[in-house]
Amino acid sequence: MSYRINSSDYEDFLLSTNRCNCWQHNLPNNLGIIQSNKDIIEDNIFMFKTNALVNNKLEVNSFSKVLGLCIAINLGDDVVYVDKSNNSKLLFKKDELLIKYINSYEGSIIFNNLTKTKSLCLVIRDEFLEKYFFKKFKNEEILKRNFKNHISTNIKKSLASYKTKILANELYESPFKGELDTLYLQSKAYEIIYNEFKDLFSLNSSICTCKNVKFNSQDIDSLKRAKELIQSSQKVYSISDLSKEVALNEFKLKLGFKELFATTPGSLVLEARMQKAKALLITGDYNIAEVSSIVGYKHQQSFSVAFTKYFKINPKELLKNNKYYFY
Template sequence: MANYRTLFLAKEIYSLPFEGELNNLYLRSKVYEIIHNEFYSLINTNKLPSSSSHEILLRKDDFEALHNTRNFIIENKKNLCIKELIKKASVNKNKLRYGFKELFNTTPGNLVFEVKMHEAKSLLEARELNITEISDAIGYKYVQSFSYAFKKYFGITPSEFIKSKKGTLSD
């Protein structure tokens, strides 16, 4: 499995979707992922699977589908439900969750959350929409829920973030 993960990470390095300093950061993170995967593989090659383990086997096409689904989440920046992601990946719910945990060290839901928070931050920085509009744009029904989630992720409320950027937006 580590060989497939390394192959896909190498493909991600080859595509380098960013420019400038973000590109350098992305490249470093992928190299660290490859190193982690290789060491993890070396450490765990001598371990026997436990009899209680119900490990899900990922095929080569599953790896590609999971990477495509991850890219879909990142590119679409919208509120996606697990059913949409299962359909996109063409795998069952258990394989989707297991694959995301194995390949990306996160869950599909957490990745959607992270993408939404970074999109909200970008929208706040652009100063074209107010907090209520941004909350709605990224799929929150209530501004309070959005503010709580933003603070949980970034450690600062959207209003505080705006003030820290020395801009003014009305709620």
């Protein structure tokens, strides 16, 4: 089902310079509701806090004159963004960050059945960008040419850093009012902008294809460290724990393993789990339930299925026959 938002109120909400502004749209036929709050951090930085509750699979189309660099963080359910200006279709997952440079926007958001979204978006405009961004960004000419032709440019799409997620949630739930609130929002928003600009400049980033990501020497060291931890540590790591341990976001961790080691961290973690489980079972000191728990499975049945698939032998048969033929 497709529905189009075509409201002059929406344009007024986006473009007005009122310090406090709220917008709400009730979807027809009780399909749901979309709400957004706007705060003006400074003359060239706007912040939008948007949430939606949609009760059915729905594509919401809209056109809006959002001008500038947009830093968006998804704090809710997954949605799909379709941008007609550059023919892109991006799955925007929970805790992901997307940076785009936009001159007006025509596209849609696709909600999949019951969806609760929650997102924070900082829109940074001309004077601030000229002073702090364009002079250091590698592909300024491409950005400005696309902007002139009303083509959106995707600059970065990745898992948000732990620090950025914390800051985004703090911005979303400000505990203050009045002048203290303004000061609080400014400090958190500037910190996100600083961190993201620093990351873009340190990587000497070019235009993002959302498939082609560059790795610096620090990233490569983190990837090698992650591989060593999986293979040599007594601890069985989850992808999330491994990401935090080596200070590399999950997106880069997964992509880096594929490019550097021609495998995935998940495959190596599975191998480490299975080899440790095999070694424990061979000792005869542990039953299947104990081994399942030790190697990080919540349910014994899930462990047995994984073990059988990996070694082509059921763990019960291994214990019963005390024969160790593995493929």
